[in-house]
Amino acid sequence: MATVLLAEDDTDIQFLVSFRLTKEGYQVRAFGDGLSALADAREHPPDLAVLDIMMPGMSGLEVCRELRKDPATANIPVILLTALAQEADITAGFAAGADDYIVKPFSPRDLATRVNAALARTRSRRSVTADQLPAQGKR
Secondary structure: OOEEEEEOOOHHHHHHHHHHHHHOOOEEEEEOOHHHHHHHHHHOOOOEEEEOOOOOOOOHHHHHHHHHHOOOOOOOOEEEEEOOOOHHHHHHHHHOOOOEEEEOOOOHHHHHHHHHHHHHHHHHHHHHHHHHOOOOOOO
């Protein structure tokens, strides 16, 4: 079962996202601030992270940047889920290393579809990388 790290300070949205992704078969670890989410990601790297941008302590952009700096978490797909909808905000999100950007209000079904797609791409990349490794013992 894939694990999704969720950092969202709005408890209603946190519940909605957790409910939908759990229904999709994911294990969700939810946090109300960026610092706690980052600490958890470093201790137990998730398969994917969904981050709000505007949170107390540390923004989702900062969490994303920190995840990208650490080799242990650098390849975790990150989806930003935020009310910030200006072109400059979206550009900043992708510049921070996000793989996807969803503007609130959002469709829980759309979020689940994007999570599924991001994880499928990650599995596909891992499979290709494993196929490219030389077989041990063969020369």
